Structures are given as structure tokens and as C-alpha cells.
Amino acid sequence: MPVNPLLAKLENILGPGGVVSSEALSERATSYWNPAPTRALALLRPDSTEQLSQVMRHCHEHGQSMVIEGGRTGVVAGAESRAEDVIISLERMSAIESVDEVGGTAIIQGGAVLQTVQEQLAEQGFLFPLDLGARGSCTIGGTVATNAGGMNVLRYGMMRHLVLGLEAVLADGTVVSSMNQMLKNNTGYDLKQLFIGSEGTLGVVTRAVLRLFPLPASRQTAMVAMQSFDEVVRLLRTSQAELAGTLSAYEVMWNSYYRAVTEPDGHRPPMDRDHAFYVMIEAEGADPEADELRFNRLLEQTLESACIVDAVIPKSDAERRALWNVREEFDAILPAFLYDVSLPIRDMPAYVDGLSDDLRARWPAVEFQVFGHMADGNLHLFVNPCEEGVSQSDCDELVYQRLARYQGSISAEHGIGLEKRAWLSSSRNVQEIRLMKSIKASLDPRGLLNPGRII
Ligand SMILES: Cc1cc2nc3c(=O)[nH]c(=O)nc-3n(C[C@H](O)[C@H](O)[C@H](O)COP(=O)(O)OP(=O)(O)OC[C@H]3O[C@@H](n4cnc5c(N)ncnc54)[C@H](O)[C@@H]3O)c2cc1C
Incomplete structure (x- = not known):
């Protein structure tokens, strides 16, 4: 050879x-x-x-x-x-280089696996709050490049809000070191933000300065069931008002999703499978006694007022993990086309019901499941047309055309990559796309880095 x-x-x-x-x-x-x-x-x-x-x-x-x-x-x-x-x-560049315990920051290499970072920082008393189902495999570089979201966005923001500085290598080998460690630094363009969410099209992210938070002293978790979307919204607002700022996750599963992942070969159903909606609700605070009291009072009051119709509270870490697995592990549904849309919360029921009708009209045996980070306006949809020869682009048309009625985004947190490139213009205008192209041309004029992604 x-x-x-x-x-x-x-x-x-x-x-x-x-x-x-x-x-x-x-x-x-x-x-x-x-x-x-x-x-x-x-x-x-x-x-x-x-x-x-x-x-x-x-x-x-x-x-x-x-x-x-x-x-x-x-x-x-x-x-x-x-x-x-x-x-x-970057699998050989996976070290936690340093932790600044005074400033609450850490310098981490791009190849470090998220879960390893979370666990090692927890041993030092710190919370790194980005969390997603892929935590055991996804890397700091990958989560920066995609501006990952996940379960705790409503409290801590997306990856963009957790990165203070970074180092990146451009297509021609130039190293751009922008390793700022301060929360405030208004000295010109915020260059790190160029790379965050750029999906590897502008540079390789080799190191990042991450923001850390104190490890919470208490955590309360529950899975609750509700009979209408109005109740789901009501519980969200009540939790935000009454949990004294400790609400850290509010993840919604439509009945279609919950049923699909709790079939006999899937997860053991923690509660009845006939409720319209299921919510994973989690709060993290600094005062275990007061936090627990507040959380339990919220559940009691909302049960009494029939806002929620059932609740399961885990009694151990293992029980908590089993509840979260229902939300995070969806192998039973695959293969299917996966979507990641965002739209105003108020429009979610109309969008989901309308899309369900569109899909059923096109493919009568379609399987359609909905779940996601509803508090962030972000839903994930699984669609399996259950018919031979249907391409993802056939399905994209139905999903995105209806989404356009609500000025939604075709990507809330997964990015554009190769898969959604054809649809970028439905969420970004001509001037925005032109500016994106000129940034790409200036950093990678030969188009060698992650070619064909995004634009
Ligand atoms: C079970 C499961 C659950 C998930 N849940 C969520 C969720 O809740 N929220 C969410 O946002 N995503 C979620 N994802 C998607 C995925 O985990 C994220 O997009 C994650 O950020 C990808 O990280 P990675 O290291 O696997 O990157 P990869 O998949 O390897 O790469 C992703 C993109 O980033 C680029 N890239 C990777 N490393 C670098 C680097 N060092 N520098 C520059 N570019 C780079 C790649 O070229 C590619 O374009 C989930 C995925 C799975 C499988």
C-alpha cells in the first residue's frame, strides 16, 4: 500500500x-x-x-x-x-488541570468526560451543573462546541453561561488563548462565545475555564403526574414561586413517551401509565430541613388542589436514579427520527396535537413520543413512521412546517450539524446566515474544519 x-x-x-x-x-x-x-x-x-x-x-x-x-x-x-x-x-487531553477554590473556577481539557468532571469536582465540594443523559460519554470540548443544555438549564443556563474562557486551535494551527477567569471582562469582543455552539467549524476547543457552584447540601426529587398541560404550567409557576429559587430541573413527559419507555421490555413504571403528563421535578438547596419541608408542602398542596394526581418520592439514590432513567433512557423507542425544537410554552399543546394529526394523516401507524426540557421551551420529539422507505426529510417537512407557525426554532440545544443544514434558513434570516458565512471564511478560509456543518 x-x-x-x-x-x-x-x-x-x-x-x-x-x-x-x-x-x-x-x-x-x-x-x-x-x-x-x-x-x-x-x-x-x-x-x-x-x-x-x-x-x-x-x-x-x-x-x-x-x-x-x-x-x-x-x-x-x-x-x-x-x-x-x-x-x-482529544481523548488524550482529558485532565482537570486546576481548580481555583477561591474564585470557584476550574480549568479542564477538552477531552475530559462530563461525568468524570462532575464527580471529581464534587469530591472537592463543587457542583458543575451542566447535566445530560450522555454524561458518561460526552466531553467538555463537545459540550462547549454544541453549547449543550440538558436538565439544569432553567437554574444554571446552557454551557454558554458556564464557560468563562477557553483555548482553541484554528484550522491553520493558530492557538487562540482566551482563558479569562473572571465573571466580568468587557475588553472588546467576547471571543469565547464565537467558539461556543460553533460545532467545531471555527476551531478545536482544547481547554475551558468553567464556572463552579457550591455543592448543594440537599436535594429533593419527585415524579408527579398531571391530567392537563395547564396543570403542568401551573406546577412550574408554583414551584418557581414557592421553592425559594431552589428549583433545578422540571422535565416533562407526555403520556406517549412514558408509555413507550415503560413497556414490559423497558423501565418498570413508577406509577400508573394512564396519566396525560409526567414531570420530573428536582430542587437543590443549602438548608436540608427547610428545603425538604418546603418541597413536601408544595407536593401536599398541589395534591390537595388536584393540580397533581399522583407523586413518587424516591427514598434512596438508587430510587432517584431509577426515576431519572425513565426520563433519560429511551432505547426502547429507537430507531426513530429525533427532533429538538423550541417554541413558546403556551403554544406547546397546540403544536404537539396539530403535529400528531399531521403525522397520523400521512402515516396512519406512526409512533410519536414527546418529552423534554419544557421549562426552557424545549421539546424533543421521536417519530417513527412505521412504514418502509420514509426518509427523515419527509418527516422534517411536517415537523418544521408546523413549527414555523409558532416562530419556533428547529434546534434548541442539539445544533445544526450535517443533519439540519437544509433547514437553517427557517430559523435564521439571510443577514444572519451571511454573517455566519463571513465569520467562517475569516477563521477557516479553506473550509477544512468540519466541512459542510451548519452553513
Ligand atoms: C442519551 C443522550 C442524551 C442527550 N441529552 C442531551 C441534552 O439533554 N442536552 C443536549 O444539549 N444534548 C444532549 N445530547 C446530545 C449530546 O450529548 C451533546 O450534543 C454533547 O454536547 C455532545 O458532546 P460529545 O463530546 O459527544 O461531542 P460529539 O458528539 O463528538 O461532537 C459534537 C459536535 O462538536 C464537535 N466537537 C467535539 N469536540 C470538539 C472540540 N473539542 N472542539 C471543537 N468541536 C468539537 C464535533 O465536531 C461535532 O460537531 C444527548 C445525547 C445522548 C446520546
Whole structure:
């Protein structure tokens, strides 16, 4: 086999174990969502920013396209490579470099896995509040690149709100170090925000300065059931008003979702399967006695007023995890087309019911489940047309055309990637897209980094 001169050079820079061959890659799945074998020229594993910078400089000189991967849990195919791409992985750059206990910040490398970061910081008394079902695989670099959301956005914001500074390597190997550690810093353009949510199209995020919070002293969790969407909204407002700012998660499951994941081969149903809505509600505070009293009073009052019709309160961490698994683990539903839309909360019932009618009219046997981060205006939809030969774009049309009536967004937290590119203009105007293209052209004029994503 002829030796690829670029790969030979990269092997030299990266040393033993630094390059994974295309043959070895073909034995692993493309991503969490795509079981097809990974296709790429090679996977590159730098162990420092300097090494990565050299690698990218050489790729740039050779016109070599580069695709960045983190934990490969992203939902819009952003990390999926073609046979002609090299993959850049930060799996050898996964350290927690330092923790500033006074300032409440940590410097973390881009390849660190979210759950490891959460656990190690908890041992030092800190909460890093970003949390999502993919926590065991997704990385800090990946969550920065996608501006991930998850369960605690209503209290702590998205990844964008948790990053104070970062370091990124541009397509030509230039290292941009913007490792600000302060909450306030108005010295010109906030460059880190360019990279957050840019899905790897502008640079590789190698390190980030993250905001930390005190580890909560108490946590109350419940799964509750309700009979109407009005009651779901009422409980949200009451919780926000009466839990003294401790509400940290409010996750809603429509009956269709709850039933699907609690079929006999799925999760054990914590409560009756006939309620219209189920909500995971969680509060985290600093005063265990007062917090518990307040939480229990809320549940009692809302049960008395029939706002909620059933409630399960876990008595141990294991019981809490089992409840959350109902919301977070949806393997029983897959394969299906997954959507991630946002729209005003008041319009959610009309949108879901209208879309359900549209889908059923097109595919009478369709399976349609709804759940999500309702308090953030964010719903996830699973659609399985249950018919041969239906493509995702057939389904996109129905989902997004109805969404346009409510000025909703086609991506609340998953990003655009390769999958939603054709629909970008339904959520962004011509001037916005033109500006995005000019930013991309200025940072990566040869279009080598994550080509074809977003714009
Ligand atoms: C079970 C499950 C639950 C999920 N729940 C949520 C949720 O609640 N909220 C949510 O927002 N998402 C959720 N996701 C989606 C996914 O976990 C997030 O998008 C996550 O941020 C992706 O991180 P990753 O490390 O896996 O990145 P990857 O999937 O590997 O990559 C995602 C994108 O980021 C780019 N990228 C990766 N690393 C870097 C880097 N270091 N520098 C620059 N670009 C990079 C890639 O090129 C790609 O475009 C879920 C996924 C699963 C499987």
C-alpha cells in the first residue's frame, strides 16, 4: 500500500499510539446514534495543544479536511467523518488541570468526560451543573462546541453561561488563548462565545475555564403526574414561586413517551401509565430541613388542589436514579427520527396535537413520543413512521412546517450539524446566515474544519 506522506508526517509528530488507522476505525460504530462503521483516513490523538497545533498546521498546508470528535453522542451527525477526512480526537487531553477554590473556577481539557468532571469536582465540594443523559460519554470540548443544555438549564443556563474562557486551535494551527477567569471582562469582543455552539467549524476547543457552584447540601426529587398541560404550567409557576429559587430541573413527559419507555421490555413504571403528563421535578438547596419541608408542602398542596394526581418520592439514590432513567433512557423507542425544537410554552399543546394529526394523516401507524426540557421551551420529539422507505426529510417537512407557525426554532440545544443544514434558513434570516458565512471564511478560509456543518 502506498504511504500517505501527510500521515507519515503526522505519525512522526504524534508518536506511538497517536494515529489510529482507517482499518481499526472501521471496527467501531460511527456514533451513539449511527451503528455504521467509522470511515476516515485516520484518527489523530494529540496529547497537547502544541502537538495539535502542529498537526493542524500540516493538515492545513496539505488541504486536508479535518473532523473533530468528542464522545460521539451529538445528535446531528456533526462528528461523522467521510473516508477522505482525518478525525481529531482529544481523548488524550482529558485532565482537570486546576481548580481555583477561591474564585470557584476550574480549568479542564477538552477531552475530559462530563461525568468524570462532575464527580471529581464534587469530591472537592463543587457542583458543575451542566447535566445530560450522555454524561458518561460526552466531553467538555463537545459540550462547549454544541453549547449543550440538558436538565439544569432553567437554574444554571446552557454551557454558554458556564464557560468563562477557553483555548482553541484554528484550522491553520493558530492557538487562540482566551482563558479569562473572571465573571466580568468587557475588553472588546467576547471571543469565547464565537467558539461556543460553533460545532467545531471555527476551531478545536482544547481547554475551558468553567464556572463552579457550591455543592448543594440537599436535594429533593419527585415524579408527579398531571391530567392537563395547564396543570403542568401551573406546577412550574408554583414551584418557581414557592421553592425559594431552589428549583433545578422540571422535565416533562407526555403520556406517549412514558408509555413507550415503560413497556414490559423497558423501565418498570413508577406509577400508573394512564396519566396525560409526567414531570420530573428536582430542587437543590443549602438548608436540608427547610428545603425538604418546603418541597413536601408544595407536593401536599398541589395534591390537595388536584393540580397533581399522583407523586413518587424516591427514598434512596438508587430510587432517584431509577426515576431519572425513565426520563433519560429511551432505547426502547429507537430507531426513530429525533427532533429538538423550541417554541413558546403556551403554544406547546397546540403544536404537539396539530403535529400528531399531521403525522397520523400521512402515516396512519406512526409512533410519536414527546418529552423534554419544557421549562426552557424545549421539546424533543421521536417519530417513527412505521412504514418502509420514509426518509427523515419527509418527516422534517411536517415537523418544521408546523413549527414555523409558532416562530419556533428547529434546534434548541442539539445544533445544526450535517443533519439540519437544509433547514437553517427557517430559523435564521439571510443577514444572519451571511454573517455566519463571513465569520467562517475569516477563521477557516479553506473550509477544512468540519466541512459542510451548519452553513
Ligand atoms: C442519551 C443522550 C442524551 C442527550 N441529552 C442531551 C441534552 O439533554 N442536552 C443536549 O444539549 N444534548 C444532549 N445530547 C446530545 C449530546 O450529548 C451533546 O450534543 C454533547 O454536547 C455532545 O458532546 P460529545 O463530546 O459527544 O461531542 P460529539 O458528539 O463528538 O461532537 C459534537 C459536535 O462538536 C464537535 N466537537 C467535539 N469536540 C470538539 C472540540 N473539542 N472542539 C471543537 N468541536 C468539537 C464535533 O465536531 C461535532 O460537531 C444527548 C445525547 C445522548 C446520546
